[in-house]
Amino acid sequence: MLELVEITPPKKVGIIPCNGEELPEGTLTRFACRKVLDQIKPNNTVTICLPLFINNGKEERGFVENFPTITVDGCDKRCGQKITEKLGGKKPEHSIVITDLLKEHGINAPGSARTLVDMDQQAIDLVAGEIAKKVDEIISKPNDGGK
Template sequence: MEKQSKKVAIMPCAGIGQIFGPITREVGYQLVEELYPDQSELVCPPALATDIEEDIKFIQDYPILVLNGCKDRCASKLVIEKGEKIDAEVYLPDILRKERLSLAGEKRSKLGPKSQLAIDKMTKAAAEVIDQLLEGGNVNKIERQF
């Protein structure tokens, strides 16, 4: 079945125990709640892992943008485990490297100014990808493709 391009499924990493999860989740919230409220759906990693029908439907029906936080790429692995293809990825370490940002001293329990800057940069990069996915074209300007 061909996926609809009227919306994008956004899959953030869970990042339990690390700062990357709260950052990618915040990026997901900004994309879904503020920038693309009618054109995106936020996939919940625990719901997807436990086969909640709504989240399964999101990744089946719409192009999937994964927001991975670390080298383990657990968000990508979960989507693939559910039998779906990842359409695009924005990878936090690539953003940090490109923007020369460090998260040293930041805490996952209370994101500070460095984390907020990373959120802003990652949100901007993800928005560019979403625009391309919504246009139905190939995604060119992303950090990594699958």
């Protein structure tokens, strides 16, 4: 006799980087988020385009309303976190600020917003690892850790 097993789709978490174009730390948010999306947690993460979220992007708004999010901001202006709270109607599950994280671990910020070099890989890995850790915390929650 066949045993019926309920197959549940993987829980999803929205990663919202500020993508700050002016600052090296903004570039770091992009590279770290892509690493999480493409390599570390491809089945559990999606990215939310912040400008599209503001411009009433229906998919973005709907996702933020219904799923847990992690904001990744390059500096303490916390643009991503502020916009998510204002327009998403709720706080992100976790808010990461790159400048704080690098300082905590004694790692230098990249020297350029234009291009990251080999020595910046440590910073990318640190931020990506932190995001992935927070994703794991969310999806391991028994109840409301994402749909």
